[in-house]
Amino acid sequence: MIDLHSHILAFLDDGAEDIVTSIAMARIAVADGITHMACTPHIVPGKYENSTATILPAMHSLQVMLDAQSIPLRLTSGADVHIAPDLLDRLQAGDIPTLNHTRYFLLEPPHEILPPRLEEFAARLLEAGFVPIITHPERLSWAGRHFDVIQRLADLGCPLQLTADSLTGVFGPVARQLSERILREGRASFFASDAHGASWRKPVLSGAFALVAEQFGRQDAEQMFHHRPAAILSNAEPAEILPTLRTVSRGRARKSFAQRLVARVLGNE
Structure with a gap:
């Protein structure tokens, strides 16, 4: 698997607190089946003044x-x-590193409020040749109230990156439900860990991979945990990154994992 969102680098933000933690995170990732990891520290003006x-x-x-x-x-x-x-x-100046020097980069909208003209902002980036990947939209506190914005961003051409721990329930029921909705609608491009440490928010993807494979099939899981991330790192055309809506037509995909588990226990599936 390939993890395109992590805070494994020490001392740069609220992720790894030291080199020992960075190395421990790397060991956890490898044990989980991750072979490649993008180092993506926060760049927040006035707080985390990171750069290339x-x-x-x-x-x-x-x-x-x-x-x-x-x-x-x-x-x-x-x-x-x-x-x-x-x-x-x-x-454009190269002061902000994109993913493996490609056209793709992680864009994290504000968590608490929907910024004005977010779609226009994304469109300008796309027109300039950069592809903003919207990070963990399921965890944005405004996403449930303004889900149409998330849908339009995806339809505009912005890949949506879900957090693996959201689907497994670590971030609570709302994040899990929004993850499932984005998956059902066929708008999720890929998953990442958004790992911040070795004892909490760890770099693990396998649990979410298993759930996606259970709900949508192993082929879709491999797309979201390996093929599309690999395509991003190779600067492939957006058509190879953006999902289609084909998964929503599958009857199996309309049920949440919890619903299918209950059905199996009851002998209805």
């Missing part, structure tokens, strides 16, 4: 340590970018 100049050296340094300890995890560049007026300028 801080992220790339930290990534290369950690890779050297992992290689020295024979930990088979390949790191690649990226950032978890918050909305800012100069975002496009910084992307």
Whole structure:
């Protein structure tokens, strides 16, 4: 599996608190079946002033340590970018690292409020040749009230990245239900861990992979946990990244995992 959203780099944000934690996170990821991981520290003006100049050296340094300890995890560049007026300028200048130097980058909208003209902002980025991946829309507190915005962003051409722990229930029932809705509607491009540590919010994807395979089939799971992330890292055309609505036509996909589990226990499936 490929994990395109992690906070494994130490000292740069609210993720790994030290190098020991970074290495422990890498070991957990490998044990879970993750082979590649994007290092995506927050870039938040006035809070986490990260850039290519801080992220790339930290990534290369950690890779050297992992290689020295024979930990088979390949790191690649990226950032978890918050909305800012100069975002496009910084992307064009190379000051903000995209995922493996491609057109794709992680865009994290504000959690508490829906920013005005978010769709227009995304459209400008797309027109400039950058593809904003909307991170964990199921965890945005306004997403349930403004779900039409999430739908339109996906339809506009912005891939949606769900958090693996949302589907497994770690972030509560609302995040799980929104994850299932996005999956049922066929708008989820891929999953990532958004890992922040070795004892909480760990870099694990296998539980969510199993649920997606159970609900939608192994082929869809492989698309969301390997093929599409790999396509992003190779800078493939957006048509290879964006999902189709074909999964919503499957009768099996209309039931949540919990509903199917209950049906199985009752002998109805």
